[in-house]
């Protein structure tokens with residue numbers, strides 16, 4: 606039985622993920638990881654796609670169809686499924702993750718930034734940020750702190766700098782591509798340590814970004830995102846010559862944690878091996 610760290614990089618499109626893949630690309634090359642080209646769901650927008658990545662459901666089913674939605678998730682998600690099976694959860698993430706999964710009111714920066722004592726919602730320990738420019742360097746350190754201190758069964762790490770620079774300067778700008786390089790480099794810094802702690806690590810994104818600094822619609826730049834998988838349970842290799850559905854990310858995480866998929870989730874991941882008895 607494995608624990609899972611899900612790194613969901615806000616607005617890292619597939620193309621830039623590979624242009625800046627660095628150490629993660631190396632691990633795929635030497636068959637120590639798997640890589641996929643994911644066709645994201647629509648709308649290519651943050652709050653709906655956070656819910657899609659974490660529930661395995663499209664927006665028309667989970668009902669969060671715009672960033673303007675400020676309520677809590679009403680669907681089974683990786684946090685609630687883990688909690689229902691007596692597992693522990695944590696998140697280092699943007700405030701919207703707290704609003705979706707750990708509180709019933711709007712995020713308050715005075716009371717909701719650090720949620721470390723449990724009992725509020727389906728995230729046992731959370732460190733949340735509310736400034737889109739919160740440095741990825743600090744965000745990954747927050748996630749690593751949660752991993753080392755609490756050893757959660759499921760940990761979400763959700764950096765925002767790629768999205769922040771994308772809206773300022775657009776995909777293809779030096780600013781966006783540098784933010785993509787940095788976020789991949791931070792993952793490389795922690796990845797081996799997380800694997801040694803017993804974590805399977807998934808790296809993906811909610812949506813991409815186009816050259817105008819926009820993401821919402823149906824173009825490859827806005828929709829296509831990466832999925833890197835570092836797990837002994839998934840056949841290593843580069844599978845990016847075709848796309849797979851974004852709806853497969855949540856059931857993959859369930860399978861790696863040996864949790865039953867929620868109703869409505871898609872069939873098992875194509876390259877996963879059976880769990881050993």
Ligand SMILES: [Zn+2]
Nearest residue numbers: 616651768820
């Ligand atoms: Zn954005």
